[in-house]
Amino acid sequence: MKITAQEEYGLRCLLQLARTPQGQLVSVKEIAAKEGLSSANVEKLLRLLAKAGLVHSVRGIRGGYVLNRPAASITLGEVVRAMGKMESTNHICTSYTGQRDACVHFSDCGIRSVWSGLTTYIQSFLDQTTLASLLDNEYNVAERLARRMSGTA
Amino acid sequence: MKITAQEEYGLRCLLQLARTPQGQLVSVKEIAAKEGLSSANVEKLLRLLAKAGLVHSVRGIRGGYVLNRPAASITLGEVVRAMGKMESTNHICTSYTGQRDACVHFSDCGIRSVWSGLTTYIQSFLDQTTLASLLDNEYNVAERLARRMSGTA
DNA sequence: ATAATAGTTGACAAAAAAGTCATATTATTG
DNA sequence: CAATAATATGACTTTTTTGTCAACTATTAT
Numbered sequence: 001m002k003i004t005a006q007e008e009y010g011l012r013c014l015l016q017l018a019r020t021p022q023g024q025l026v027s028v029k030e031i032a033a034k035e036g037l038s039s040a041n042v043e044k045l046l047r048l049l050a051k052a053g054l055v056h057s058v059r060g061i062r063g064g065y066v067l068n069r070p071a072a073s074i075t076l077g078e079v080v081r082a083m084g085k086m087e088s089t090n091h092i093c094t095s096y097t098g099q100r101d102a103c104v105h106f107s108d109c110g111i112r113s114v115w116s117g118l119t120t121y122i123q124s125f126l127d128q129t130t131l132a133s134l135l136d137n138e139y140n141v142a143e144r145l146a147r148r149m150s151g152t153a
Numbered sequence: 154m155k156i157t158a159q160e161e162y163g164l165r166c167l168l169q170l171a172r173t174p175q176g177q178l179v180s181v182k183e184i185a186a187k188e189g190l191s192s193a194n195v196e197k198l199l200r201l202l203a204k205a206g207l208v209h210s211v212r213g214i215r216g217g218y219v220l221n222r223p224a225a226s227i228t229l230g231e232v233v234r235a236m237g238k239m240e241s242t243n244h245i246c247t248s249y250t251g252q253r254d255a256c257v258h259f260s261d262c263g264i265r266s267v268w269s270g271l272t273t274y275i276q277s278f279l280d281q282t283t284l285a286s287l288l289d290n291e292y293n294v295a296e297r298l299a300r301r302m303s304g305t306a
Numbered sequence: 307a308t309a310a311t312a313g314t315t316g317a318c319a320a321a322a323a324a325g326t327c328a329t330a331t332t333a334t335t336g
Numbered sequence: 337c338a339a340t341a342a343t344a345t346g347a348c349t350t351t352t353t354t355g356t357c358a359a360c361t362a363t364t365a366t
């Protein structure tokens with residue numbers, strides 16, 4: 001139960017796109033440089049996001065990636081699901097069953113119900129957070145910091 | 154962001170202990186058989202739980218494991234933390250930073266605050282669920298099932 | 307005492323996740 | 337129309353996580 005590397009980095013790449021004005025293209029190289037990741041890795045992440053329809057790519061010289069929709073309409077839930085490491089509610093109890101075919105216990109055992117409850121709970125949190133709200137928060141923090149540093153507040 | 158094998162199996166082993174009456178010892182072999190896991194694996198899981206103080210072991214012939222505290226006082230949060238795969242709130246942004254030493258962005262960036270918010274949110278869910286409540290639920294399900302099958306309801 | 311049973315430990319093996327690389331494809335620009 | 341700069345793809349490598357094994361220690365029963 002922790003955020004995977006792909007989820008974290010995928011989100012970061014997406015935020016880099018969200019920070020650039022209007023459907024302006026950003027290259028893998030730029031994103032990689034800004035995030036301190038390898039280009040190969042960033043490319044892989046962006047391909048996952050493209051498959052999920054969150055970003056869209058343009059080939060050729062001067063090509064790059066853009067968000068497919070406004071940052072305010074993209075939720076963290078979508079991002080995390082796009083990275084493919086989220087337990088899907090209907091797979092609960094199918095992954096970890098020991099050497100048995102199905103859940104060793106009842107067909108609707110206590111474990112199944114907590115795990116699926118937890119998954120739903122987490123997704124509701126993620127689905128309520130948009131890329132835009134993350135940036136907002138970031139800018140507010142930056143602003144507060146700037147004010148404090150300049151002795152204005 | 155998904156439940157790890159260790160978390161799931163650790164919980165299952167613990168529930169096996171919670172199901173047996175009073176501080177009665179259960180051997181690794183029994184648990185392994187009931188869960189369809191290898192003894193070696195169950196042993197490893199139980200050692201983690203023992204290190205965290207959730208269970209206690211007795212050696213020698215007729216030895217085995219017991220819960221250290223009543224099932225109603227052990228929360229899922231404790232279990233998950235014992236298995237060591239939970240993001241700890243003060244490690245946020247120290248694991249995934251690309252090739253940089255620290256968070257590439259602000260020292261209190263948008264990502265950090267969501268991830269730590271999410272972690273807290275998840276833990277509050279887990280900390281409100283006890284082993285006992287999982288068993289309750291299990292028994293209720295079993296009872297409902299039994300009633301339905303016997304045509305009583 | 308000794309044999310048998312059960313937990314303990316650390317090293318190792320296998321599987322999964324993360325990351326890299328080489329090669330192909332596409333578009334632009336001179 | 338060639339050179340260049342960008343994305344696309346799949347195979348491969350590395351790292352991390354899971355799981356197994358073998359040798360050891362403790363406890364009980366005979």
